[in-house]
Amino acid sequence: MQGLEPTGDEDTGKDIKDGSMVQSVVVAWRLLDALARSAGPMRVTELANQLEEPKAKVHRHLATMRYLGVVEQVPGSEKYRLGWKLYQMGQLTFERFDLKAVAEPYMARLRDEVHQSVMLAIPIGVEALFIANLDYVAAGLPKISGVSGTVVPPAVSTIGRIVLAYAHRKQQEQVLGQPIRAYTKHTLTDVKALRERLETIRTRLYDYGSEELTLGIASVAAPVLGAEDQLLGIVSIVGSVQFILDPPSPMQIAYVQACASAISANFNSTAYNGIAKPLR
Template sequence: MKQTGQKGGPRTLKTVTTASRVLDAVKDCDGIGVSELSDYLDISKSTAYIHLRTLEENGLLVQRGDRYRFAFKFTVLGEYARNQSPLYRYGKPEVEKLAAETDQYTHIVTEENGYGVNLYQVKGDTSVDGEYQTEKVQSQDHLHYTASGKAILAALPDERVEKIIEQRGLPAQTKATITDREALFDELEQIRERGYAYNDEEEIRGFRAIGAPIEDPSGQVLGSVSVSGPTSLLQGEQFQEHVPKLVTQSANVIEVNINMNAQS
């Protein structure tokens, strides 16, 4: 079994890395066949077949016709991982209340490998439906253009933020997206001062959000809570004062519940 790794860094298994790339290909292509995987990863068809069959035999993929797709075993593993998170356990009831109070989408988000991951999402009564919100919980977000992501970045040490920027960059989603490093750090300082972050059409045109960070008893950031909705509904005092107050209150309640249970 071949091992790889940067000089001076930890050694890794090449076969596991390749298996991870195969799984990424299955997701990106919404299911994949042998020939398609061969082209996607630039490997022989026989090697592609072996990888797909191995993952199938281990319960991670299922074959439907001539294509391989994710097995529901990932659902079991994902639910287990999510349920281990105190951010999810203690945040879930609070974002449900927040959705009822604001009538908009609410989210619990955590940072992993420099991306934002949606742990939980609730639809409010007047929330706008669409594939955007469905896809959001199935993908990772860059942190610099979402309110939840910027709230997390503001709570992280500058060195960690620098590393995330180096790894993930600052790609533009809209004309309003912050793509300049210095401008981002200026924004993060403002977020620290007021306690919450804005996304003002920076991720998608016509859409706004407010997010606040959540920390554990040691001060380490666990993630954030946010509310998002169309600009026609999140405007004026609603956007500048009312929703930010509700979001920060929810973040505070989640923190208190986490901290109290950590000490019990």
């Protein structure tokens, strides 16, 4: 979810000057944006301070949006979070904006080229949600796969780091300001190293990891980007450490980036220009 910032549309400034923007809608949107970016539910005072709006005004907006089902109050708490109705609206939007349908042909080509299972995830706040997987199955080898609907925590895997790399700065600080859980002895938990890795991801447009969440499993992932470099999803290969080394082969990196480039091109992204040619 993007913040209320200039988009480059020439009419934006004119609309503001003409007074045609409805300020109550602006405040409501900023509240939703703040709740979406937050790592957890927020109190009225926190929201008022962040938006620099009167507490009473923020409370009135939240009460109205709560009545509409757009936000909800955490039971037994004074904190607010996004409501179920937004999830339903998001599902309807997602069905129209079908990343999975666009991605799967390229994912199939990637699977057949590198002989590894391929996963597609989307960002949900600072976490990632698997929405599609194409398994690679070969005689005599165990099937290594993920399960659609699985939520991946931030920071501690290739997919989690890519989501965090494209998250809002405040979200990054909320995650990195807390102890990072080590799932195995290979999990990257050093905050300084994580900050450097997040910067690197946005430059090289891929990440990799070995045995960070599960022993014996490695992955290579690349971001799927939109026209303004917003993160739409993450495509990755996952397999045994016997076949995805640390670091992975240049060929594996190139194919994962080529797949991400091809999917991104369908959403008018030019982020991979000069880095990876789209997979055909």
